[in-house]
Amino acid sequence: MSTTTHAPRGLEGVVATTSKICYIDGERGVLAYRGIDIHELADNSTFEETCYLLWFGRLPSRAELRNLHERLAEERKLDGSIYHRLQLVPKHALPMDVLRTMVSTLSFFDPEEKSNDREANLHKSIRLTSQIAMIVAAYDRIRKGLEVVEPDRSLSHAANFLLMLTGKHPSQTAERALDIALILHADHELNASTFAARVTAATLSDMHSAITSAIGALKGPLHGGANEAVFHILEAIDASGADPVDYVKGMLAQKKKIPGFGHRVYHTEDPRATHLRVMSRDLGNSSGQAKWFEYSRRIEEFVKNDKKLNANVDFYSASTYHTLGIDVDLFTPIFAVSRISGWTAHVMEQLEDNRLIRPRADYIGPEYPNHYVPMDQR
């Protein structure tokens, strides 16, 4: 007889695998990549260096980091037919649907499409990191009827993305703000999209399949989609002139959940929120758009006192991204621009010591045998 164990709903608290990538202590509010605290990385690292750390398990030497910069910059290119396909997308399409579709399409053009070894997957990780940023920026230009901006291979990943998105070289403040946001969102252990990527990869399917799964999962409002939901609330408050606390009280009275609060893993402050709060405030002050931070701050104070819920990574990323001039429906795609680094690291780790991920269900349907009844006897 095979034995089965009943897991809590949503696999809450179930350790599904070992991993060397991401350390989380939900009680103390600790997040670390390869053991290095997220606060130290946010203060000192860059997104490119964080990619190296996630993919190789340690910080790079100067030469290794330079090489990765060069490789990422070289891969700032898309097959011409990708632009054509972006032109074909109906204007009402959701950016996450577009990103999911284009990443799936990229498999056709990947020079190592049929290889699934570590070397090929490392190349795919680099390619997809550059390509996802380009697709998000290019699609936003195309849907607005603007010219696609050519990548600048001398720029950092964050600066090149902002250039391709806005058509202008970003300020140092904006570049660094996005760079830190990309570091903070890069990985988070077995979050739902990373888990979807690992479930897909564990059938020995390929990197593009795994990342396509991850993007589909990230889209959901219980995951990456939450940052967009947060901004819709800030917008509604701004448009109606309502007091932010009154507005949120109204939502609670209607039994609505307040997006951007609470986290399955953290039972104290989400360490990413600590940084994003400061960033939201500083960007708001320096750009003369302090109101978004102010609305957010008041909501956070109320929800924390009244509901004992902490702000999570999504809450202050909303006002941060808006102040950087990014459209609300790109907030989740930008999450993907960062998280591709962690997704790919997890896919490579899964394949190092793979086992098919295939749980069981507890059958509670019509009792077996529930016989087939011929049509004329129904």
Added chain:
Amino acid sequence: MSTTTHAPRGLEGVVATTSKICYIDGERGVLAYRGIDIHELADNSTFEETCYLLWFGRLPSRAELRNLHERLAEERKLDGSIYHRLQLVPKHALPMDVLRTMVSTLSFFDPEEKSNDREANLHKSIRLTSQIAMIVAAYDRIRKGLEVVEPDRSLSHAANFLLMLTGKHPSQTAERALDIALILHADHELNASTFAARVTAATLSDMHSAITSAIGALKGPLHGGANEAVFHILEAIDASGADPVDYVKGMLAQKKKIPGFGHRVYHTEDPRATHLRVMSRDLGNSSGQAKWFEYSRRIEEFVKNDKKLNANVDFYSASTYHTLGIDVDLFTPIFAVSRISGWTAHVMEQLEDNRLIRPRADYIGPEYPNHYVPMDQR
């Protein structure tokens, strides 16, 4: 403190959810949809009726079944730009990559793209069931430089698929064989692709995201890809003139796994193999291609005696599909043509009582805190 429990590798034997859809008894070799044994369904039902059973939880009345036939037939249509996009696919692309990409693309054109309620998802289930069959058939025609065949709305799902694939109306034997194969592959509880679909759906993402994830997972050789691997062995035996048993012994001597044998859940005969074995034999005899069944039978006998492993669903589907005139790289896409019925049923069930699926990992990487070292001190 939150509690964690350590699960076996690959979540083997872990009950991740309750489900009313599929009953499996791995010890007795029982598979049942909504409590009805797969043998009774294979002997009496049709793919369309099985779809109804999976989606609604019971067998349909005559009027309900007629209505579903009509709805499936009406949805035999693809946006013109889908054909254009299929033309754009490079000829070397893998059919599963094409199918994954096109299903993702279909979200742009779905009239209920932004709705995720039961009614909309039922409509999407019907649409995707018709569309996936059309895409697989149309892509095969396009890559061969043949005209796409118009759907015939008077035909069954199986017959229309074979018509669109081959350009000829199928024999009754071929239609019924494919129909039974579609019934047998329609659902299998929390197999990896269905689990990927549920993980994605549980973020409250959408049906197209969930099904795109499932297709990506099905592609892997540890899952749907296994039936293609089986046929490559039969082909190699045929081309080399080797004795089938000697060939398999040679593989085992090289420590290779024999695809199509063993199953995580069944510890006795996979009940689907029972039907596919008969189908493979009968189709082989009636088409004068008995050799594929004979190779298979000899391999099965040897592996069962020598390795104590049973043939699974993939083993005889290989010779069955080949005898039906289907190209080997379409075997896994045809698995999707059937499994879409189960995937969609599981997505709808997941959403009835949803909870984010988010397990934990056991961190075994560099010890925390592993401090950030400035570049010039590395």
